[in-house]
Amino acid sequence: MPLVLTRTDLTGLVGPADVVAVVEQAFADLADGTAAQAPLSVAALDDAAHFLPMTAVSRRAGLAGSKLLADIPGNRGRGLPAQRSVLVLSDADDGGPVAILDGGLPTRLRTAAASAVATRWLAPEGARVLGLVGAGGLALEHVSAVAQVRPLEHVVFWTRSASTAAAFTEQVASRHPGLKVTLVGTPAAAVEAADVVCTLTPSREPVVRGEWFHPGLHVNVVGAPPRPDHREVDGEAMRRSRIVVDSVSTALHESGDALIAIAEGAIGADDCRLELGDVVTGRASGRRSADEVTLFDSVGLGLLDVAIGRLLVDAARAAGRGVTLTLSA
Numbered sequence: 001m002p003l004v005l006t007r008t009d010l011t012g013l014v015g016p017a018d019v020v021a022v023v024e025q026a027f028a029d030l031a032d033g034t035a036a037q038a039p040l041s042v043a044a045l046d047d048a049a050h051f052l053p054m055t056a057v058s059r060r061a062g063l064a065g066s067k068l069l070a071d072i073p074g075n076r077g078r079g080l081p082a083q084r085s086v087l088v089l090s091d092a093d094d095g096g097p098v099a100i101l102d103g104g105l106p107t108r109l110r111t112a113a114a115s116a117v118a119t120r121w122l123a124p125e126g127a128r129v130l131g132l133v134g135a136g137g138l139a140l141e142h143v144s145a146v147a148q149v150r151p152l153e154h155v156v157f158w159t160r161s162a163s164t165a166a167a168f169t170e171q172v173a174s175r176h177p178g179l180k181v182t183l184v185g186t187p188a189a190a191v192e193a194a195d196v197v198c199t200l201t202p203s204r205e206p207v208v209r210g211e212w213f214h215p216g217l218h219v220n221v222v223g224a225p226p227r228p229d230h231r232e233v234d235g236e237a238m239r240r241s242r243i244v245v246d247s248v249s250t251a252l253h254e255s256g257d258a259l260i261a262i263a264e265g266a267i268g269a270d271d272c273r274l275e276l277g278d279v280v281t282g283r284a285s286g287r288r289s290a291d292e293v294t295l296f297d298s299v300g301l302g303l304l305d306v307a308i309g310r311l312l313v314d315a316a317r318a319a320g321r322g323v324t325l326t327l328s329a
Helices: 016-032 073-078 104-122 139-146 162-175 187-193 235-239 248-254 256-264 276-280 302-319
Strands: 003-005 035-037 050-058 063-071 083-091 097-102 129-133 154-158 180-183 196-199 218-221 242-245 294-297
Touching (some): 016 035, 016 139, 016 302, 050 302, 063 104, 063 302, 083 302, 097 104, 097 302, 104 139, 104 218, 104 294, 104 302, 129 187, 154 162, 162 180, 235 294, 242 248, 242 276
Parallel strands (some): 003 097, 129 154, 154 180, 196 218, 218 294
Antiparallel strands (some): 050 063
């Protein structure tokens, strides 16, 4: 019988080290062909609401899964999250339903873990300062995930909201006591102070510019929704960087950071053909020099939802959480 897991059921079930490990393995499995990712598609009646089924199958997890992501910017005016999702998991052998999960927490965990995997393979070994552009729901998970791959000493962050800044500072102090946290006045200041930068905003216009990049910087561009007209970094940022994507087909279909830079002539499509899975498996090199600027461009993969879904379902069953249902009754 399938297990139904609410956000409360999922909270605190797994630690960031385990999440980073399964996400890194998922990237490798995709490169090795032991997992498959369906092409990303969008159902929309107008530009306001986009519905994206993100579907994948993993032999290692023994699961197929599909997360229905609703991207509805107008929800902010209703006091609701702009992105909401539900994850459905099925047995990869017989297709039987395994679990239904609220998608919010898995999305935050796997997004942060993907940034951590990219940081492990692309950031300088001596990276100690994490810069965050945006301090909302993704920010705390990014601190915890990146801390698994680099010994962080300082987090420098920018956000427009004073209340968000205060909440984030308090959360980091609670989860990572002793870690220095500094609010800065501009995105440029966050970039210039950091060894690793994560952009975590749902922006339509660039909030980070390539002219701020310094030698040796690594950037994770992960905040914008999967819409080809949204981007967090400008064309100069893409041009100055060695670009690594989560999936070529996804990047060239839904990443505004890539597509707008290509349309502007800042880069070509061939500059977006290196996948993180190929770096993880050794098919391609990671960081090639101390001064190289690297950039991970991600709009998210359904395979990562499946991988973390396996982790969460197993942990929930062990902890006795959730409710089982008979859907065929």
